[in-house]
Amino acid sequence: MTANGTEAELKPLSAAQQRELEIPTPERTRRFFPCNREDALILLAGLIISDGFPDEGVRLALQSARVALVEVGLRTTEAALLEAGRSERFPILLELDPGFNPGACHIVGYADIARLVFRSQSEADAFRFRPVDEFDPESVAWQVEPACFGLEGPARFELVERRDPGNLSLGHLVDRIVAGIHCMVELTETQPACLPAVGHFLSNQANATEFNLAGAVAALTAPAEADGAAMASAVVHAFAQASDASARELIDALAHGFTASGSDDDRRGREVEEKWVRIARDVTANRAPLDGDLLSDDKSVLLRAALLALQTDGPTALAAFLTAPKPSGVMVSSAAAFLVGLKQGLINAPWRLKGPRAQQLSFIARALLESLAQNGGQAAAQVISVSSADSDHSTRFSLSMAGRPLIEWEEEKAPDPVEMAWRTDFVRLGYQVVGKGEVAHSWLIALPDDQRIEVVHCNAGGARFPMLRFRLAADRKPRKVKEVDTNFERGGRLWYPRVDASGQRLLCCDLPALPDIAQLGLLAHALSEAVELCSLPPKPVARPRKKSTKPPAA
Known part of the structure; x- marks a missing residue:
């Protein structure tokens, strides 16, 4: 098994490199995305910047409802907008790679950022040495260049803050979906037995009745009316809309979602959902043990995965259930990893986990966001490719997303x-x-x-x-x-x-x-x-x- 995508960290520029960049070159037009110290940490933690950025606290620089890109440097009027009267919110310029292409959706990815440009050394130190769990400020190259600040002229952008956290914007969906994919891949690093289950989930090789990535994306973008898909729709919406929600709050959201999406004629389905809510409340209140008896791969993998995802917060906790005396099933644990990522989001994921794959995850997020804008519920299929190679006794699969290798797994052939x-x-x-x-x-x-x-x-x-x-x-x-x-x-x-x-x-x-x-x-x-x-x-x-x-x- 391999989980690919580790990228070399960018290092601060040497003095010679900084001097070279400060020499004007008429053939090179420098472009920047403007932000301030507080927002930069969150924007970089999300790995892509778009007009649908999901964090409602960020004041995003936009031009005509698109991510703002400015040339030469930052004007005094623009710096005042970014600071908003608070000196600790000093401006920062995210300089983009010379070959950067914003695409039809005007998206800036982590891999598109060449360096951070600061107004002074003291501001650079204040940003770089601030400890943040979701992003490592020292992982991006940087330079101090006062000449890029204090330019004259009116502001070329406006600051827009999202104020509808309950709305599942495309940016929010991508942040949650990619986090779910990342959590699954992280689980396979220590639990390779989950590779086939993760591979089938992501590559949509599961049959139509099983929970998979394509079904999750379709349910989040255009919830289906069929009873078989209503349960999946209720689950993924509850986890994707979770924002620091406790297990009890999530159970309440799921119970409401089951009621709202269920059919009056589906008595059997209602009984299953009501039983699940009772068990989930008992487990959360420590009135029932959570082990392999409730988490095997029998019956509904989706509901059992939701039960496990309620009580866990990352791949390490999920791995503990897989190695317990009464272990959870690999299909349940793999689907639970997706739901754990779905409730956490990429922005909130710890950098120690996502940092080694930051560029890879950024490429996936950008490709998925662009595909969602064009293809809706069919977006997942547009960014996934699977190849296979047969031997006498097994088949080896390789899965890529957005052209980036993600996982490989091997499956034994059924005896002929x-x-x-x-x-x-x-x-x-x-x-x-x-x-x-x-x-x-x-x-x-x-x-x-x-x-x-x-x-x-x-x-x-x-x-x-x-x-x-x-x-x-x-x-x-x-x-x-x-x-x-x-x-x-x-x-x-x-x-x-x-x-x-x-x-x-x-x-x-x-x-x-x-x-x-x-x-x-x-x-x-x-x-x-x-x-x-x-x-x-x-x-x-x-x-x-x-x-x-x-x-x-x-």
Whole structure:
């Protein structure tokens, strides 16, 4: 297993690099995103900046409802807007990479930020050495450049603050969904047994009745009316809308969601949901133990995952349930990891977990946000790709999101009953199997004289029987058709000439069952005779004449 995406941390610029950047170069237009000290920490923790940034406390610089991008530097009027009369909210410029493209949705990603630009060394120190759990201020390159501040002119942007935390904006959805994906991947780092379950959840290989990423995104963007999807809609909405909610508050939200989305005709579904609410309240109040009896992969994986996600806050806690005396199921734990991320969000995730994958997560978040804007509930499918490679006994899958490798896992193939039956016969009879045949369910067998024949599975009336095949060597010239017919017309040959679908000549022998090992000698002898009867022996290779070593006559 591998969980890819670790990026090298950016280092502060050297003095020489800073001096080089301060030298004006007419071919390079520098662009910045303006913010202040307090908001910068939150914006960078979210790994992408868009007009739908989910934190309602951030005052976002916007131009015509788009993320503001300014050139040259910051004007005095703009710095005053950002500070809002509070010196501790000093302005910072996020300088963007020269090749930055905001795209149709005007999104700035963590990977797009070349460096932070400060007005003074004291302000740089105040930002960089402030301890924050959600972001490491020293993880981004920086420089002090007073000339980029104090420019003249009117403000080129306005500050907008979100005031509707209950509204699931696209930015909010992406922040929560990517956090769910990240929590699942983190779980696989210490619990590789969860890899197949996580892979199926993310790649949408689960069947239509199972909880997966595509269903979660569809429910969050356009809740389905079908009863089977109503339960999933209630669960993902409750977790995605959780903002510092306690387990009891989440249970209340889920109970309300079940009631609002359920069907009056679905008595069975209502009973299941009501029972789940009672159990969840008992577990939260420590009146019932939370272990494998309630968290196995039997019955509803979604509801059991919701029960586990109520009581946990990260991959470490989830791993503890997987290794408990009565362990939770891998499918339940994997789905619970997604819900844990969904209730926490990427902004609030600790940097020690998301930092090593910051650029990868930023790419995924940006791609998902752009896809949501264009494709709605089908967004997940647009950013996921899965490849596979087969071996004899297993299939190895590789999953990428937004073109970035995410996880790899291996699954053993289900035993093939036909393969197993023939393999059993080969072992019982003592056959030497030397490889696979040319068609499905065929095997190469070595005869006593080292000839290789192909055993092909055939069936008639529900019973299986072997067809033996032997291909003539390329250097054997076929005899004339009339001569071959004459050689075989009287029968008694065991092997008979045939032509396959591609027109290639071969000899075949149909038998009701594999012969005993002692009879393979007879088959080998009969095969040699049949080869001579339908083809001419190869022409002898002419040997070059030796040069005479005698001296020429005088």
